[in-house]
Each structure stands twice: as structure tokens, then as C-alpha cells.
Amino acid sequence: MRVFITGATGFAGSHLVDHLLAGGHHVLALVHEATSHQGLPAHERVQPVTGDLLDPDRLAAAVAAARPDWIFHLAGQAYPARSWDDPALTLAVNAGGTANLLRAAVAFGRPRVVVVTSAEIYGPLSPADMPLTEATPARPRHPYGVSKLAAGELGRVYWARYGLPVVEARPFNHIGPRQAPGFVVPDFASQLAAISLGRAEPVMRVGNLEPERDFTDVRDVAAAYVRLAEAGRPGEGYLICSGRSVSVRHLLETLIELAGVRVDVQTDSARVNPSDTPCLYGSYAKLEADTGWRPEIPLRQSLADALADWQERLQTD
Incomplete structure (x- = not known):
């Protein structure tokens, strides 16, 4: 085509x-x-x-x-x-x-x-x-x-x-590799990549970790x-969509585990956005019924690839 x-x-x-x-x-x-x-x-x-x-x-x-x-x-x-x-x-x-x-x-x-x-x-x-x-x-x-x-x-x-x-x-x-800063996963992954490479102090500055998306x-x-x-x-x-909700806290904890570092997680008031929807997720039933599509790549793999992408970016800067 x-x-x-x-x-x-x-x-x-x-x-x-x-x-x-x-x-x-x-x-x-x-x-x-x-x-x-x-x-x-x-x-x-x-x-x-x-x-x-x-x-x-x-x-x-x-x-x-x-x-x-x-x-x-x-x-x-x-x-x-x-x-x-x-x-x-x-x-x-x-x-x-x-x-x-x-x-x-x-x-x-x-x-x-x-x-x-x-x-x-x-x-x-x-x-x-x-x-x-x-x-x-x-x-x-x-x-x-x-x-x-x-x-x-x-x-x-x-x-x-x-x-x-x-x-x-x-x-x-x-989410995944190549995502620009300004979204939760690349913001976490970029900080952890810098910490894992010894380019930043082991301190994570985060916003609200409770919403589920x-x-x-x-x-x-x-x-x-x-x-x-x-x-x-x-x-x-x-x-x-994936058909399930995951907390921002789970994303952070998984990325920290994947990075293999110990960090001090601190709440940054400038990063805290009030959320009037604590939990949000969708159904892909219609998409699957009409096209046969289902999500295949596990969340952990997506996060691992996003972290590796940021480590590679920082190493080549």
C-alpha cells in the first residue's frame, strides 16, 4: 500500500x-x-x-x-x-x-x-x-x-x-521508547536514567502518585x-487501550526496580496536579470484535524499553 x-x-x-x-x-x-x-x-x-x-x-x-x-x-x-x-x-x-x-x-x-x-x-x-x-x-x-x-x-x-x-x-x-518529556513515564525514566549513569543525585522529584490510568x-x-x-x-x-488501570506509583516503583538504584522519592508541589478522576480505564472490546486487535506487549517491557531509551539518549549526548 x-x-x-x-x-x-x-x-x-x-x-x-x-x-x-x-x-x-x-x-x-x-x-x-x-x-x-x-x-x-x-x-x-x-x-x-x-x-x-x-x-x-x-x-x-x-x-x-x-x-x-x-x-x-x-x-x-x-x-x-x-x-x-x-x-x-x-x-x-x-x-x-x-x-x-x-x-x-x-x-x-x-x-x-x-x-x-x-x-x-x-x-x-x-x-x-x-x-x-x-x-x-x-x-x-x-x-x-x-x-x-x-x-x-x-x-x-x-x-x-x-x-x-x-x-x-x-x-x-x-508509552514506550522515543516519548518526549512532559509525560509521566519519560519524566520518571529520564530522571532514573541520569541517576543510574551517575549524572544526577539519587533523588526523584514527583507529583501525585495515586491516580490510576x-x-x-x-x-x-x-x-x-x-x-x-x-x-x-x-x-x-x-x-x-489496555483495558485495565495502573497507578502512577506502580509505574514509578517498577522503573526504580528496573533501573537497579536506590532513590529518595520527594513530592514536588510544582508537579502535583489535582485529579478529579482517581481511576480511568477503557474497554477495547469493540476494536477487538471488528479487527481482532489485542494489546500484546506487557507493561513491564514497555517501561524497560522506555528506560533503556533514555539511558541510550543520555550516553550519546
Whole structure:
């Protein structure tokens, strides 16, 4: 297949590229120089395409030139907290950029499209709401969640009006190698990597360790995206998750064990974010029923690989 990807140089996007190459596909990756932070692999079946989601004419030309069989749309403003700094830009990139891409896909010839949104479209929830499913009402609590909800709805609109076969992927937290700082696992892993290499004092500064969340390995998430392109039902949304909750404390304790170091864990008030949802996890039953996907990589392996990734980064700095 010829596959057009936005966000191919991001965390999940880079693993998606690896997965597609292993499957023998040809990858055409939309690259936006201002935001790309992972390099594309040097491979004969990978072709970078320069473009911008907010430039509809240039984007349409890129899609037409790529002649894709599949489109994966991962690019966007990816940080919920940052969406409060510039809500209009978050909406423009995540919702407006999706609209521009779907319009380009209709003009090209209606390839299958997987639009990646987020489980952040859900708002305040109680234990009685668990596990989340695709039928759980969406009540986003920040501009990022609103932008992703709009992106998913646009996919359904384009399927209904134009017959564009759009499937929405709605991932929960995903972890593993290559993740940028600013998320719980890379923040812990980077500190422990520095301690294990003797580059930092054996002190871990952490926030709230009690919340429980749903974590899936990024490589399993990439595999789910491909399964949705192959077998997902157009106009439908699918949760991508592990189906269980894990406490932040468990993540930290496992990473400390894997690093083989003794540390003093200290609470840093600057890192403490109040949580109105102590436990959050989803069900992947619909995704499994329609595509056969199940998470395969154990949590401990995901954490070990994330730690090894940070140790390698620090050793090569």
C-alpha cells in the first residue's frame, strides 16, 4: 500500500512508520519543519513530503501527488495543558487541519483514512463510568479535548456526506521508547536514567502518585492503527487501550526496580496536579470484535524499553 502519514515524526508516528515498513508498505510522510522532533528512517520506501495542515492548497497537492491507498492523520497540537495557552491555535490545527486533510482526501479519490483523536474527549468521570466505551458521553474539559472531539465528528460528517471511509482511533495513554518529556513515564525514566549513569543525585522529584490510568505500549497502538485501516468500520470510533488501570506509583516503583538504584522519592508541589478522576480505564472490546486487535506487549517491557531509551539518549549526548 501507498500510505500518507501526518505526524510521522512524532512519538506514535515514528512507531507507525516502523510498523508499516515491516509490513512492506510505502510511506509518504508529511513533514512540518517547525514541529517535527523525530527523524524519518533512511529507507527506500520512506519519502518525506513537506507541508502544513493549515495550508489547504499545498496539502491537497501533497495528497494528490502521494496517491495514497491509506491516510493516517496523527499530526496536531498534542498537549492538553498547552491548549489553554492558545485555544484558537489548538482548534485551528487539530480541527481545522483535520478538515483540510479530509477535504484533500475527497478531492484525491477517497482513500481509507484513520483520524487519531484522543480519550481526552471525555470529561469528569466517576468509578461507576468505568470502563469507558465508545458510548460514554464526551464532555471535554479543555480546548484540546474539544479540538479532538471536533476532529472525530468531522470524520463522521465526511463519511456521511462524501462516502469518505474515515475511521476514528481514540487512544488512551501510550508509552514506550522515543516519548518526549512532559509525560509521566519519560519524566520518571529520564530522571532514573541520569541517576543510574551517575549524572544526577539519587533523588526523584514527583507529583501525585495515586491516580490510576490506562497505559498501552506505543507499538501496540501503532498496530491498532493499521488494523483499523484494514478492517475498521467507516464512520465509527474505536478506543485503543489496555483495558485495565495502573497507578502512577506502580509505574514509578517498577522503573526504580528496573533501573537497579536506590532513590529518595520527594513530592514536588510544582508537579502535583489535582485529579478529579482517581481511576480511568477503557474497554477495547469493540476494536477487538471488528479487527481482532489485542494489546500484546506487557507493561513491564514497555517501561524497560522506555528506560533503556533514555539511558541510550543520555550516553550519546
